[in-house]
Amino acid sequence: MSDLPPCPKCNSAYAYEDPSGLLVCPECGNEWSPSADIATVSDADGSPDHELVVRDAVGNILQDGDTVVLVKDLKVKGSPTGLKAGTKVKKIRLVDGDHNIDCRVEGIGQMGLKSEFVKKA
Ligand SMILES: [Zn+2]
Known part of the structure; x- marks a missing residue:
């Protein structure tokens, strides 16, 4: 058998x-x-690992269209002042990559941010 x-x-x-x-x-x-x-x-x-989950500096899950606030002064190429902590950034777009937030910042233009430097507003 x-x-x-x-x-x-x-x-x-x-x-x-x-x-x-x-x-x-x-x-x-x-x-x-x-x-x-x-x-x-x-x-x-x-769990599927292709799903894009972006968390801010304190662990909140961010979504397209969110408004975030910088938690850190950031140097920006081409800008003498850079971005100061507390700057509000509206209508973010989440992307894949090292700089996982795509956004438009007043006075600077289109740029990429790292989610670890922002907090959901
Ligand atoms: Zn059977």
């Missing part, structure tokens, strides 16, 4: 392995792959 697992559907002990490697239950006609079964279970609690 083989040590094949029972049918996951009807629990029949008469499952057999067909030539393609699938297990087949002669009682309910179920076909399954023993290795694929295990993979499905371990995938189930893995």
